[in-house]
Amino acid sequence: MRAVETENSIESFEIFPWDKNFETGIALIDEQHQKLVQILNHLAVHLANRSSKKILNEVFDELFDYADYHFKAEEEVWRKYLLNDESFNSHEKTHKSFISHVIDLRGREGREDYDQIMQDTVGFLTHWLAYHILDNDKRMAKVILAIENGKSVTQAKQSAHEEMSGSMQLLIETVLKMYDSLSSRTMDLMREKTLRKQAEQALLENEEKWRFVFESNHEEVWDWDIQKSNETHHSVENTLVHIIDRELVQDFSSSRIHPDDIALVKHHLQLHLDGKTPFFTSKHRLLHKDGSWTWVLSRGKVVSRNEQGLALRMVGTHSDITERELASIIFRASSQGMMISDKDNRIISVNPAFTEITGYPPAEVIGKDPKFLASERNSKELYRKMWDEINEIGHWQAELWNRNRSGKEFYSYLSINTVLDDQNQIDHYIGLLSDITDKKINEDLVLRHANYDVLTNLPNRRMFFTLLDTEIKRTRRRQAQFGLFFIDLDHFKEVNDSLSHEIGDRLLIDATRRMQNCIRESDAIARIGGDEFAMIISELGYTSRLDSIAQNIIDELSKPFKIDVNQIYISASIGITIYPDDGEEASSLLKNADQAMYRAKKSGRSRFSYFTSEMQAASIKRQFLLGDLRNALSSNQFELVYQPVIDLSNGSVGKAEALLRWKHPERGMILPAEFISLAEESGLIIDIGNWVFDEVMRQLVEWSDRTCEGFQISINKSPLQFRNRIAHQQWLQQLKKLQLHGSSVVVEITENLLMENESSVHEQLLVFRDHNIEVALDDFGTGYSSLSYLKDFHIDFIKIDQSFVRNLEEDSQEMILCEAMIAMAHKLGIKVIAEGVETESQMQLLKHSGCDYAQGYFYSKPVSAGEFERYLPDAEG
Numbered sequence: 001m002r003a004v005e006t007e008n009s010i011e012s013f014e015i016f017p018w019d020k021n022f023e024t025g026i027a028l029i030d031e032q033h034q035k036l037v038q039i040l041n042h043l044a045v046h047l048a049n050r051s052s053k054k055i056l057n058e059v060f061d062e063l064f065d066y067a068d069y070h071f072k073a074e075e076e077v078w079r080k081y082l083l084n085d086e087s088f089n090s091h092e093k094t095h096k097s098f099i100s101h102v103i104d105l106r107g108r109e110g111r112e113d114y115d116q117i118m119q120d121t122v123g124f125l126t127h128w129l130a131y132h133i134l135d136n137d138k139r140m141a142k143v144i145l146a147i148e149n150g151k152s153v154t155q156a157k158q159s160a161h162e163e164m165s166g167s168m169q170l171l172i173e174t175v176l177k178m179y180d181s182l183s184s185r186t187m188d189l190m191r192e193k194t195l196r197k198q199a200e201q202a203l204l205e206n207e208e209k210w211r212f213v214f215e216s217n218h219e220e221v222w223d224w225d226i227q228k229s230n231e232t233h234h235s236v237e238n239t240l241v242h243i244i245d246r247e248l249v250q251d252f253s254s255s256r257i258h259p260d261d262i263a264l265v266k267h268h269l270q271l272h273l274d275g276k277t278p279f280f281t282s283k284h285r286l287l288h289k290d291g292s293w294t295w296v297l298s299r300g301k302v303v304s305r306n307e308q309g310l311a312l313r314m315v316g317t318h319s320d321i322t323e324r325e326l327a328s329i330i331f332r333a334s335s336q337g338m339m340i341s342d343k344d345n346r347i348i349s350v351n352p353a354f355t356e357i358t359g360y361p362p363a364e365v366i367g368k369d370p371k372f373l374a375s376e377r378n379s380k381e382l383y384r385k386m387w388d389e390i391n392e393i394g395h396w397q398a399e400l401w402n403r404n405r406s407g408k409e410f411y412s413y414l415s416i417n418t419v420l421d422d423q424n425q426i427d428h429y430i431g432l433l434s435d436i437t438d439k440k441i442n443e444d445l446v447l448r449h450a451n452y453d454v455l456t457n458l459p460n461r462r463m464f465f466t467l468l469d470t471e472i473k474r475t476r477r478r479q480a481q482f483g484l485f486f487i488d489l490d491h492f493k494e495v496n497d498s499l500s501h502e503i504g505d506r507l508l509i510d511a512t513r514r515m516q517n518c519i520r521e522s523d524a525i526a527r528i529g530g531d532e533f534a535m536i537i538s539e540l541g542y543t544s545r546l547d548s549i550a551q552n553i554i555d556e557l558s559k560p561f562k563i564d565v566n567q568i569y570i571s572a573s574i575g576i577t578i579y580p581d582d583g584e585e586a587s588s589l590l591k592n593a594d595q596a597m598y599r600a601k602k603s604g605r606s607r608f609s610y611f612t613s614e615m616q617a618a619s620i621k622r623q624f625l626l627g628d629l630r631n632a633l634s635s636n637q638f639e640l641v642y643q644p645v646i647d648l649s650n651g652s653v654g655k656a657e658a659l660l661r662w663k664h665p666e667r668g669m670i671l672p673a674e675f676i677s678l679a680e681e682s683g684l685i686i687d688i689g690n691w692v693f694d695e696v697m698r699q700l701v702e703w704s705d706r707t708c709e710g711f712q713i714s715i716n717k718s719p720l721q722f723r724n725r726i727a728h729q730q731w732l733q734q735l736k737k738l739q740l741h742g743s744s745v746v747v748e749i750t751e752n753l754l755m756e757n758e759s760s761v762h763e764q765l766l767v768f769r770d771h772n773i774e775v776a777l778d779d780f781g782t783g784y785s786s787l788s789y790l791k792d793f794h795i796d797f798i799k800i801d802q803s804f805v806r807n808l809e810e811d812s813q814e815m816i817l818c819e820a821m822i823a824m825a826h827k828l829g830i831k832v833i834a835e836g837v838e839t840e841s842q843m844q845l846l847k848h849s850g851c852d853y854a855q856g857y858f859y860s861k862p863v864s865a866g867e868f869e870r871y872l873p874d875a876e877g
């Protein structure tokens with residue numbers, strides 16, 4: 001027998017290797033006999049390796065082919081010399097019996113085991129080979145060869161018989177027997193070997209399969225000889241604990257199971273050892289050798305028990321599930337709602353936070369498309385964009401409205417991420433959901449505060465500019481016009497101060513309502529200052545419509561307001577400008593409307609005024625002037641003039657007021673009325689004011705040896721200068737440096753400053769007082785002239801405005817007012833200076849009324865420093 005390797009690695013072998021003794025001496029016949037031996041060997045191999053229907057059919061087909069061809073060819077040879085011989089006929093019959101036997105064998109197919117049919121076929125062919133080929137065919141061949149050598153048939157048969165008998169016959173029979181027994185033993189051996197090999201292979205495959213499963217699951221296998229371990233360990237539970245420990249942490253010393261988990265592990269283990277659970281399963285924490293806690297899943301089963309049912313052996317696995325467990329903890333404990341859906345976007349899992357946020361328990365959402373959460377408040381565009389982004393870049397996030405289980409909308413932050421499979425196809429969607437309704441409400445509130453006036457709910461100044469810009473763009477596109485109103489409430493400040501801020505607020509709300517009733521929905525109204533409002537009158541067909549709207553507003557606001565017991569009268573001054581005729585930009589339009597309003601106010605209030613071309617010209621002139629003003633300081637174009645202030649008790653000049661002049665290189669002398677407001681708007685007033693102070697200080701030092709004690713120069717200060725505290729500090733340092741007394745300076749302020757009621761103003765006035773700098777309240781009588789200011793702020797002088805002095809006559813209204821102001825001031829310990837005294841009679845009247853000081857053209861116009869020196873004690877003339 002020879003072993004041969006075949007292509008499919010099934011070991012092949014020959015139970016009948018071809019032998020020279022098999023040969024008949026007729027080449028054609030031997031060749032075909034060799035073919036039969038091949039088929040036989042082929043069959044034997046398959047039998048050893050287990051047969052199949054397919055192989056059996058192949059073998060039978062081969063046998064039939066062989067028989068058909070071989071028997072014909074062989075019979076041709078015999079027929080040639082032995083046609084009518086009895087030996088030929090019987091040989092022919094044997095051939096036929098071969099075919100019918102093979103047909104019988106094949107007929108057993110389907111009824112009997114393939115291996116059995118195969119084994120019988122091998123047995124049949126073995127005997128065919130032994131008795132037919134080695135005996136019959138060989139004998140026939142010897143006859144033919146003898147005939148060919150000239151012998152008669154009878155002689156030939158005789159010689160063949162002699163050759164085949166005796167030792168030859170014995171040899172054939174021995175070989176046959178040997179082959180016979182050898183072949184069947186070999187078959188058994190081969191079969192056994194093959195079966196063993198197959199079993200080994202199956203075992204190997206099984207082992208590999210399990211190894212693969214364990215490796216890919218990151219699982220470790222344990223095998224626990226319970227009784228043996230019990231001999232060395234105190235308890236069964238501890239032993240398992242140790243096994244699990246050792247597997248994971250390597251340097252086992254004592255139980256490393258988390259103290260909180262030990263009881264549960266033992267409980268589960270005992271249940272299984274007692275046969276109460278089919279498997280042992282435990283999820284617990286183990287102390288890893290790096291000091292961290294590792295989550296472990298242990299599973300096991302008792303595989304052998306003794307007759308009393310005592311567990312003997314247990315096998316199992318454990319795996320590190322830290323990541324999975326942490327993910328699960330996050331999933332369960334997260335305050336963010338989580339939903340996982342499959343590739344068809346059907347929800348497969350949601351966490352408790354999802355239920356908390358939406359109100360939907362898992363059972364109601366699993367298997368559903370998450371779109372049941374959607375609110376119709378979101379645009380279709382939003383969802384289209386969402387899917388585009390998810391499909392293109394794999395994630396999307398946005399803030400949007402959703403609807404909870406009870407139908408209530410909530411504002412949410414939603415982010416969706418995709419999880420891809422090995423083929424890069426979407427496998428899962430993971431959605432994270434948070435309820436940010438509160439945040440949204442707060443944001444809206446902040447946005448509202450930033451853009452709306454809390455009191456009236458109207459857009460504020462900032463929002464108004466946005467509305468104005470939008471209106472400009474809209475109107476520009478349609479090549480149309482719109483009107484802009486600047487509305488200032490007349491007498492509002494008086495109401496606010498005399499009644500209360502609360503009443504003032506309610507008045508503003510009522511006034512807003514009345515104004516809103518005068519315009520259409522498409523128009524807009526905003527509160528842009530304390531008592532200032534702006535309106536956009538859009539879609540202007542004819543401009544005269546603006547007249548009627550403005551007049552209507554004035555009429556409505558002039559009607560009395562009834563707030564609590566108070567009957568309040570106010571009115572409005574309105575400035576009107578038209579886009580695009582008067583301006584094309586929001587800021588210039590509003591400025592124009594403001595100017596027009598100012599004109600309306602100047603013309604007697606409670607009226608409206610259009611922005612005109614003269615105003616436009618004035619506005620342009622101001623622009624140019626502003627440009628020049630920026631260089632005026634550095635070009636030394638400023639100068640101070642001084643107007644003496646006369647002490648009415650003795651006619652002496654103990655004070656002077658410093659007044660600013662701008663010597664413009666082209667326009668000549670420019671008075672403060674023309675440029676102070678420009679300087680204030682541009683912020684230049686701070687530097688200019690500091691220059692004035694320095695100049696006055698310089699002058700005081702220069703005159704120090706010529707002035708009598710208590711000589712004072714007053715300086716005008718803009719309210720804006722009070723916003724810059726550092727400047728005041730510098731002033732104080734300057735005084736100290738020049739060794740001048742604070743009392744040599746009087747700061748002139750206006751009522752407007754005090755009306756702002758800023759605590760910082762209060763503080764700075766106190767600082768002045770602390771440094772003996774006196775304070776004069778300018779233009780007294782023109783504003784609201786509240787007594788409370790005089791009481792609350794530390795004021796040293798009031799300056800009666802020249803509008804009272806101008807018309808001062810005995811028994812006149814002005815006279816009465818002047819007397820009242822003087823008396824009131826004196827009562828409060830405040831001295832009085834009268835401004836604009838131009839005549840002797842005015843001076844006399846004031847003197848009689850007890851006024852302390854006077855200044856005006858009657859004494860002197862403001863003069864240069866050089867000219868002023870004549871009023872100083874030792875001056876000549």
Ligand SMILES: Nc1nc2c(ncn2[C@@H]2O[C@@H]3COP(=O)(O)O[C@H]4[C@@H](O)[C@H](n5cnc6c(=O)[nH]c(N)nc65)O[C@@H]4COP(=O)(O)O[C@H]3[C@H]2O)c(=O)[nH]1
Nearest residue numbers: 659660671672673692716717718836837838855856857862
């Ligand atoms: N018709 C008439 N006018 C008289 C008479 N006596 C004085 N005047 C003028 O009345 C104004 C008095 O100054 P004010 O009320 O403080 O009013 C000042 C003051 O508010 C402001 N001003 C002047 N200089 C400065 C300055 O340095 N800083 C600031 N912030 N404002 C200044 O400009 C205003 C105007 O100043 P001026 O044009 O110099 O006008 C001065 C003065 O020339 C008179 O008998 N008849």
